[in-house]
Amino acid sequence: xxxxxxxxxxxxxxxxxxxxxxxxxxxxxxxxxxxxxxxxxxxxxxxxxxxxxxxxxxxxxxxxxxxxxxxxxxxxxxxxxxxxxxxxxxxxxxxxxxxxxxxxxxxxxxxxxxxxxxxxxxxxxxxxxxxxxxxxxxxxxxxxxxxxxxxxxxxxxxxxxxxxxxxxxxxxxxxxxxxxxxxxxxxxxxxxxxxxxxxxxxxxxxxxxxxxxxxxxxxxxxxxxxxxxxxxxxxxxxxxxxxxxxxxxxxxxxxxxxxxxxxxxxxxxxxxxxxxxx
Numbered sequence: 001x002x003x004x005x006x007x008x009x010x011x012x013x014x015x016x017x018x019x020x021x022x023x024x025x026x027x028x029x030x031x032x033x034x035x036x037x038x039x040x041x042x043x044x045x046x047x048x049x050x051x052x053x054x055x056x057x058x059x060x061x062x063x064x065x066x067x068x069x070x071x072x073x074x075x076x077x078x079x080x081x082x083x084x085x086x087x088x089x090x091x092x093x094x095x096x097x098x099x100x101x102x103x104x105x106x107x108x109x110x111x112x113x114x115x116x117x118x119x120x121x122x123x124x125x126x127x128x129x130x131x132x133x134x135x136x137x138x139x140x141x142x143x144x145x146x147x148x149x150x151x152x153x154x155x156x157x158x159x160x161x162x163x164x165x166x167x168x169x170x171x172x173x174x175x176x177x178x179x180x181x182x183x184x185x186x187x188x189x190x191x192x193x194x195x196x197x198x199x200x201x202x203x204x205x206x207x208x209x210x211x212x213x214x215x216x217x218x219x220x221x222x223x224x225x226x227x228x229x230x231x232x233x234x235x236x237x238x239x240x241x242x243x244x245x246x247x248x249x250x251x252x253x254x255x256x257x258x259x260x261x262x263x264x265x266x267x268x269x270x271x272x273x274x275x276x277x278x
Contacts, residue, residue, distance in 0.1 A: 100142045114135055157173050167272065170223060181253075220237055230276060
């Protein structure tokens with residue numbers, strides 16, 4: 001009988017005497033042929049630690065000998081190194097990268113698991129809420145990186161066009177939109193095909209797609225100031241431009257035809273001819 005053990009259940013002796021099982025304690029099967037704990041570790045004080053089974057007790061004992069390191073299968077899990085104080089922005093970027101990668105796989109906000117995001121980063125799930133109030137804010141932040149980049153490219157195209165020709169400046173912006181979608185298909189799919197949870201109108205105004213719509217609206221206003229008239233409802237005109245571009249790009253990408261960007265350029269010309277008149 002193992003006299004060293006202060007109370008863990010054990011069947012160490014051959015006399016079939018059993019110690020009463022302590023509530024919450026592990027089960028030991030020494031002598032039954034199922035215990036894989038080394039002889040020297042059986043019924044030791046380390047085995048009394050309330051972990052799962054005899055293997056857990058041995059793992060804890062080995063963990064203590066190794067200075068607290070993780071052993072066994074758990075040792076294969078990636079453990080994130082804590083950022084130095086003041087570098088919380090680095091963690092935020094890691095969360096965004098992990099969420100973006102998972103969104104590309106699952107395709108919707110509802111299917112995105114914050115627990116999975118935390119596991120990818122190597123943090124506890126509650127740590128995400130230090131940077132994002134909810135899953136919607138996290139998803140929008142992922143999309144915002146791409147919308148901001150698209151808005152920058154369109155603004156550069158606008159500045160490169162003649163300052164006294166607002167229609168040409170708008171054409172340059174629309175062409176830049178097409179080129180972005182062609183050059184970044186994965187990012188573009190994430191921006192345009194991620195299913196998102198509906199929100200109230202007030203919160204919707206903060207969606208990152210607003211960068212794109214506001215830029216198109218300013219370009220149309222410049223055209224109006226130069227004497228052009230926008231056909232249809234003026235408030236819906238930016239959405240009409242966006243919908244037309246997105247639909248044409250989607251067909252261009254999926255249809256089994258030769259991928260000639262010049263066809264998108266011709267579409268932009270036709271689209272402006274339909275939308276603007278003098």
